[in-house]
Amino acid sequence: MKKLPIELTINGRAHELLVSPKETLLNVLRERFHLTGAKYGCGIGECGACTVLLDGLPVLSCQLLAVMCNGKKVVTIEGLSPQEAAAHPMQDSFVEEGAVQCGFCTPGMVISATALVEEKSEPTTEDIKVALRGNLCRCTGYENIIRAVKTGARKMKEV
Amino acid sequence: MKKEFQFLGKDFPRKEGRARANGFEKYPSDLYFDNMLYGRILRSPYPHARIKSIDFSEAEKLGAVCVSYEDAPGKRFNLRLVSVPKATYKDWQLFSDHMRQVGDFFGAVAAETEELAEQAARVVKVEWEILPAYMSMDAALAAKDNLIHDKVFLEDQEIKIKNNIACTREVVEGDIEAGFQEADVIVETEFETPRQYHCQLEPRSCVVRPEADGGITVWPTTQAVHNTRILIGSVFNLPLNKVNVVRITGGGHFGSGIHTNPVTLITTALALKSKRPVKIVQSREEDMYDHVRYPSKYVLKVGARKDGTLVAGHMRAYIDIGCHHIQALAYLGVMSGFWHSLYRMENMKYEGTAVYTNKVPTCAMQGYGAPQVTFGVEGTMDMLAEKLEIDPIQLRIKNYVGLGEVFWGQGPTVKSPIFSDGVVELLKKGAESIGYYKRPGSQKQTGRYRRGIGFARGFHTSGTGAPVPGEVKDYTTVQVKVNEDGTIDILTALMDHGGGTLDAAAKIVAEEFQVPFDKVGISPADTRSTGYDVCTHATRGVYCGAGAAHEVAKKTKDVLLEYAARYLDAYPDSLIFSYDEKSGQTRISVWGNPEKTTTIAAVAEHAMNKDWGTAIYSKSIRKVACPPAYTNYFVEVEVDTETGHVKILRVVAGSDAGTVINPILAKGQLHGGFYRGAGMALLENTSYDDKTGCLTNKGSMIDYKMLGIDEMPDPDDFEVIFADTYEPTGPMGAKGIGEAAFNPAPAAVTSAICDAIGIRFTKLPILPEDIMDALGEGHDK
Ligand code: FES
Ligand code: FES
Numbered sequence: 053m054k055k056l057p058i059e060l061t062i063n064g065r066a067h068e069l070l071v072s073p074k075e076t077l078l079n080v081l082r083e084r085f086h087l088t089g090a091k092y093g094c095g096i097g098e099c100g101a102c103t104v105l106l107d108g109l110p111v112l113s114c115q116l117l118a119v120m121c122n123g124k125k126v127v128t129i130e131g132l133s134p135q136e137a138a139a140h141p142m143q144d145s146f147v148e149e150g151a152v153q154c155g156f157c158t159p160g161m162v163i164s165a166t167a168l169v170e171e172k173s174e175p176t177t178e179d180i181k182v183a184l185r186g187n188l189c190r191c192t193g194y195e196n197i198i199r200a201v202k203t204g205a206r207k208m209k210e211v
Numbered sequence: 212m213k214k215e216f217q218f219l220g221k222d223f224p225r226k227e228g229r230a231r232a233n234g235f236e237k238y239p240s241d242l243y244f245d246n247m248l249y250g251r252i253l254r255s256p257y258p259h260a261r262i263k264s265i266d267f268s269e270a271e272k273l274g275a276v277c278v279s280y281e282d283a284p285g286k287r288f289n290l291r292l293v294s295v296p297k298a299t300y301k302d303w304q305l306f307s308d309h310m311r312q313v314g315d316f317f318g319a320v321a322a323e324t325e326e327l328a329e330q331a332a333r334v335v336k337v338e339w340e341i342l343p344a345y346m347s348m349d350a351a352l353a354a355k356d357n358l359i360h361d362k363v364f365l366e367d368q369e370i371k372i373k374n375n376i377a378c379t380r381e382v383v384e385g386d387i388e389a390g391f392q393e394a395d396v397i398v399e400t401e402f403e404t405p406r407q408y409h410c411q412l413e414p415r416s417c418v419v420r421p422e423a424d425g426g427i428t429v430w431p432t433t434q435a436v437h438n439t440r441i442l443i444g445s446v447f448n449l450p451l452n453k454v455n456v457v458r459i460t461g462g463g464h465f466g467s468g469i470h471t472n473p474v475t476l477i478t479t480a481l482a483l484k485s486k487r488p489v490k491i492v493q494s495r496e497e498d499m500y501d502h503v504r505y506p507s508k509y510v511l512k513v514g515a516r517k518d519g520t521l522v523a524g525h526m527r528a529y530i531d532i533g534c535h536h537i538q539a540l541a542y543l544g545v546m547s548g549f550w551h552s553l554y555r556m557e558n559m560k561y562e563g564t565a566v567y568t569n570k571v572p573t574c575a576m577q578g579y580g581a582p583q584v585t586f587g588v589e590g591t592m593d594m595l596a597e598k599l600e601i602d603p604i605q606l607r608i609k610n611y612v613g614l615g616e617v618f619w620g621q622g623p624t625v626k627s628p629i630f631s632d633g634v635v636e637l638l639k640k641g642a643e644s645i646g647y648y649k650r651p652g653s654q655k656q657t658g659r660y661r662r663g664i665g666f667a668r669g670f671h672t673s674g675t676g677a678p679v680p681g682e683v684k685d686y687t688t689v690q691v692k693v694n695e696d697g698t699i700d701i702l703t704a705l706m707d708h709g710g711g712t713l714d715a716a717a718k719i720v721a722e723e724f725q726v727p728f729d730k731v732g733i734s735p736a737d738t739r740s741t742g743y744d745v746c747t748h749a750t751r752g753v754y755c756g757a758g759a760a761h762e763v764a765k766k767t768k769d770v771l772l773e774y775a776a777r778y779l780d781a782y783p784d785s786l787i788f789s790y791d792e793k794s795g796q797t798r799i800s801v802w803g804n805p806e807k808t809t810t811i812a813a814v815a816e817h818a819m820n821k822d823w824g825t826a827i828y829s830k831s832i833r834k835v836a837c838p839p840a841y842t843n844y845f846v847e848v849e850v851d852t853e854t855g856h857v858k859i860l861r862v863v864a865g866s867d868a869g870t871v872i873n874p875i876l877a878k879g880q881l882h883g884g885f886y887r888g889a890g891m892a893l894l895e896n897t898s899y900d901d902k903t904g905c906l907t908n909k910g911s912m913i914d915y916k917m918l919g920i921d922e923m924p925d926p927d928d929f930e931v932i933f934a935d936t937y938e939p940t941g942p943m944g945a946k947g948i949g950e951a952a953f954n955p956a957p958a959a960v961t962s963a964i965c966d967a968i969g970i971r972f973t974k975l976p977i978l979p980e981d982i983m984d985a986l987g988e989g990h991d992k
Contacts, residue, residue: 074326088241089234091462093412094495098912101412129234139233147228150875153709153883155231156412156462162232181921188912190412190463191709193886194920195929196879 058122062087063131071118078102078113081128089129089159093188100187103160104128110167112186129159132166141207142166142200151200153191161187165201169208175201217790218722219943222875225714226733227460227707238462239430240416240492247418248276248321250481250491251332252474254500255310255317258344258569258904259359262308262317266336270320275331276485279318280306283480286446287364291470291538291574292438293675293746298682300370300378300536302363305446305476311359311534312569313904314500316473321481321489344569346901348508348531351375351568359534359567377532377565380543382623384551390523390558394514398594402511402587403974404957405896406531407504407887408915409576413462414498415472418490419482426453427482428737431475432461434468435746436704440738442471443479457737464708465887466575467502469748470537474501496910503897504576505542506531507583513556513591519601519609523558526550526587532565535572539565541682542573544622546580549954552619552839553588553669554610569904571897575748581671581954582888589667589958590973593965604638604647607668612839620672620837621749624681627836631946633934634668634841637865640932641666645845645863653969661850662860663967667958668843673938673947674751676834685751687759688742690829691720691767695819697797697812699724702734702829704741705756710949711876712752716760718872719942723764725790726797726811742831750840750947753872754938759832761942771811771826774818775799779807836940840951841867844885844959850967852986855979857893857964859924866951867934870944878931880952885929888956890918894976 055070062085071080078095081087081104093101095114102114105127113126133140142162145151152158161184168175168183175183180201189197230236267277283305290303306317320335322328345351345359352374360372391397418430426449433439433456440456443449461468474491482489493501509528515521528546532539543563551559592610596603612618614632619625642648650664675683690702701720707713717731724731734740747756772783779786781801788811789798799814801807818824847861864881871877887895894916898907908914923929937944957975965971970985 082241083243086241086243087234088237091238091413092240092492093414093462094912096495096911098495099412133233139229143229143232146232147224150222150225150879152225152228152231153711153879154412154461154463155227155236155709156238158231159234177925184920187920188412188917189920190410190465190887190917191883192879193882193884193929194923195882195926196875197920198926 056119058119060121061125063127073117073119075118076114077116077118077121080118081113087128087130091156091159100160100164101157103163103187105163105167110164129163132163140166141211142204145204145207146200149196149200149203151192151196157187157189161189161197165204169205173205173209175205216722217725218718218728219870219872220874223718223728223873225711225876226717236460238413238460239418239432240413242418242430242490244420244488247488247490248323248485249325249328250319250321250478250489251328252316252477252491252497253318253320253332253335255313255315257310257339257341258313258346259342260310261340261342262310263338263340265318269334270331273322273327273331275320275322275328276481277318277320278480278484280308284446288442288446289536289538292441293469293684293748294538294541294682295684296366298540300363300365300540302360302536305480312500312571314497316477319477319481321485344904345375346569346899346904348529348566348568351566359569375567377536377567378540380540380563382547382561385558387523387525387558387560391514393516393522395517396595396598397512397514398591398598399510399512400591400973402590403508404506404583404586405891405975406506407576407891407895408499408897409465409467409502410912410915410917411463411465411467414493414495415467415474415501416492417475417478418488419478420488421482421486424453426455427479429454429456429475429479430459431456432468432472434464434706434708434748436738437743438746439471439475443476446476447479447483455737455739458704458706461708465577466748469575469746472501495912499906499910500571502574503571505573505580509587511587511591513595515595515599517599519599519606521554521556521610524556526561528563530563530565531568531570533568533570533572537572537574541622542580544682546584548619548622549581549584550588552612553585555612570899577884577887578671578950578953581669581950582891582957585667585669585954586958586961586975589955590961590971593962604642608635608638618839620677621675621683625675625677625683625837627677629839630940631838631869631936631938633867633936637841637843637867637932637934638668641843641845641863641865644930645847645861647845650966653967659851659853661852661967662847663963663965664845664847665959665962665966666843666845667955667962669955670839670841671750671947671951671954672837673754673840674834674837675749676755676837678835684745685755686831686833687744687756688831689759689763690827691760691764692825692827693767693771693811693815695816697726697810697815698730698732699726700732700734701760702736702741703760704736704738704744705752706747708747710752710880711873712747712756715753715872716757719757719761720764722943723761724768724797724811725788727795750950752949754838754941754946755834758834758942762832763828763830766828766830767826770828771814774823774826775809775814778814778817779809781807838938838940838946840947842951842955844955846959846963848960848963848967850964850982852968855982859889861928862924863930863932865932865934866948867936868948869936869938869941869946871933872945877948880948881931882929884952885956886918886923888953889960892957892960892975892977894978896976
């Protein structure tokens with residue numbers, strides 16, 4: 053199958069790529085850049101483990117063809133923090149609130165959570181439940197995740 | 212009673228947290244190596260079939276490396292090696308031409324890209340002979356020929372299989388005939404629990420890299436690196452020093468990694484044949500055909516005297532184990548043991564039968580047999596309480612197995628006395644907090660939405676240690692060393708599944724040395740650099756694993772004390788460790804001589820410069836007890852009588868884990884345990900299309916159905932109470948928590964539903980349509 057040229061900005065760096073029309077954004081990130089923070093949990097849009105930001109909005113990267121992302125900006129969990137050395141306040145909050153167990157859902161959760169707080173700086177429990185409904189976590193029972201998002205929102209205000 | 216600690220009992224951010232939250236933690240599916248091939252497993256589309264011929268020529272034309280039963284060593288084995296050989300049934304082969312379930316594997320291909328591997332897998336031609344499939348225990352038990360297995364091996368003894376019965380087990384104490392004679396009241400009920408799927412977020416995966424010395428390095432999704440190595444060595448005839456299995460974080464296990472996953476062996480076969488690194492990441496659908504919790508169906512008969520004393524019990528269980536043994540014998544054993552240890556009963560008889568069917572092989576999932584058994588036993592206790600008109604909590608308090616009694620941790624061969632017990636405290640506090648005695652009950656409610664409060668209690672063993680050897684292996688090897696700057700490294704093959712096991716080990720060692728938590732590190736581990744550790748299962752992580760780290764740390768400390776004594780010119784027994792919060796330094800001082808004082812760092816450095824050596828120690832530690840970690844849940848639900856929907860409003864969890872190492876992580880165990888347990892009660896199950904043998908959820912997580920974030924109670928409505936106990940045999944008073952956090956949850960939710968609508972369900976999951984049927988609302992199925 054013929055490969056197609058695309059431009060993709062990943063975590064602030066511009067790349068020119070040749071991709072096959074069937075290649076998903078998740079595959080490009082993982083297989084080519086080894087940005088493995090976006091996880092494969094199902095591949096069919098059910099678990100949210102592959103969530104990344106596309107032009108600032110959370111998307112399921114397993115459900116997007118790379119060609120559809122031509123000219124767009126992708127931020128993965130590895131590039132979420134604006135400062136290289138420090139973690140994003142949402143990442144810190146997840147650790148502090150005990151919201152990280154096996155951690156496999158965590159990157160996707162954190163991405164979805166920051167996108168929520170960008171939109172709504174003081175999310176209620178209800179807001180969080182709606183925003184994170186598409187991110188499955190099998191470990192935590194979600195309780196500490198809800199706490200972490202609230203703490204993260206507070207911290208994001210401070211910085 | 213709790214002791215005062217410097218670090219234990221306080222919330223600490225976990226060590227692995229940062230890497231995981233920042234996206235840098237590597238899981239098996241995240242590994243990439245130069246020259247790596249991608250593998251795809253060849254699977255049966257039929258539930259029961261034999262392969263007449265297989266043709267790889269088209270796949271080979273695409274450049275694929277192919278393996279199948281034709282080049283596999285015929286050896287039989289069991290994937291799960293935690294039991295001793297004489298209690299291990301072997302019915303697995305690396306590949307076989309006999310397909311026993313949809314998704315069974317007969318070969319695999321590897322190619323340069325995933326896409327090519329997929330293509331190659333698609334062009335493999337197979338000629339099939341379809342056999343009759345047994346999709347229910349009744350059908351399987353009625354079969355005379357075309358059995359799922361004709362013969363299996365118990366250790367090395369050949370066993371002929373009849374009627375698809377995989378194994379049976381009987382456990383008897385006292386005399387039940389005589390016992391039931393004494394009973395004033397008898398309750399006999401059939402209970403059934405579902406085939407719950409682990410649904411760990413990372414599908415089981417593996418990467419294997421051949422090494423220049425002829426050996427291999429393996430990165431599997433496993434809970435047991437050493438058992439994985441031993442199995443690979445034996446299946447492929449490789450010396451163990453040529454098989455290095457690396458401990459790598461897994462994206463959740465919940466028991467699905469106690470046994471070596473078939474994908475690990477299949478990836479190894481491809482890597483050995485291709486002589487290149489090979490990676491296989493199973494799809495979610497493949498993962499669903501890979502492992503599932505043991506379901507249970509049993510009739511439980513219990514007799515009690517008027518005063519509530521239990522006198523006799525009889526449990527007859529049939530377990531649909533699917534198409535292979537992943538230690539069903541052990542499962543039958545633990546069912547009897549968990550039952551035996553819930554309530555005192557002088558006369559009991561357990562009869563268990565494990566039946567092969569053409570379904571996904573069943574294995575341990577959080578709680579092993581305890582949630583299944585606790586569901587029926589707690590339901591029975593509620594029914595007895597009603598009949599006897601005794602308060603259900605009092606009936607439990609009267610009969611539970613507690614302090615000073617003998618506890619069966621993991622079936623009849625793992626027994627030890629109970630030294631700590633927070634049951635009464637937790638039941639009282641839980642009842643008080645949720646308002647158990649103020650509940651209206653089903654009789655007084657008439658509206659559409661009815662509320663109910665229920666509870667259940669249970670426990671899990673902390674590990675499978677005991678004073679005498681039993682059917683299960685249990686020990687952990689640890690090395691603790693003090694570095695030249697006073698920091699400490701712990702080296703062990705012990706695994707963390709996300710609950711914080713290794714973190715707990717580090718914290719306990721920090722407490723022992725009185726050094727701050729961030730000065731204790733966990734070294735990367737693999738089977739080459741570590742001694743044997745059986746597996747992180749059976750809630751043994753903290754009690755046995757971190758317990759071993761504690762015992763070894765004390766020995767390392769003895770070495771350090773020798774050096775410090777020499778350095779300070781004093782006797783080792785007079786030295787005191789103390790943590791000085793201001794300077795962040797750990798001081799070693801001679802009592803009564805305040806001027807004679809130094810730091811751990813100074814001693815370690817001095818010992819190196821004087822060539823005294825490193826303070827280091829390594830040892831295998833076996834625990835000689837298996838204390839019960841008790842748990843109870845009080846739950847408030849609201850049942851919508853027009854839709855049958857159940858909403859969980861409030862949870863009060865009570866946990867007797869002894870000393871709580873890191874409360875924030877321990878609470879997380881209870882949140883998660885309850886979530887999966889409530890899921891088992893309300894919706895989780897895997898069912899099959901009888902004609903095709905396929906899962907009806909078609910490998911979809913959404914169709915499998917789990918509770919979502921919006922179906923869990925708000926964080927403020929989930930209270931956790933820890934018992935004020937100290938386990939004298941545990942590391943600094945700690946015992947387990949993990950599986951205990953699950954076990955009573957399904958029973959508690961069921962009891963709350965009963966309180967709301969007056970209907971006691973005996974089969975899980977309790978779906979909305981079941982509730983509507985039971986309410987007699989004429990729901991169409
Ligand atoms: S991997 Fe994309 S939603 Fe599951
Ligand atoms: S922490 Fe394991 S899936 Fe969320």
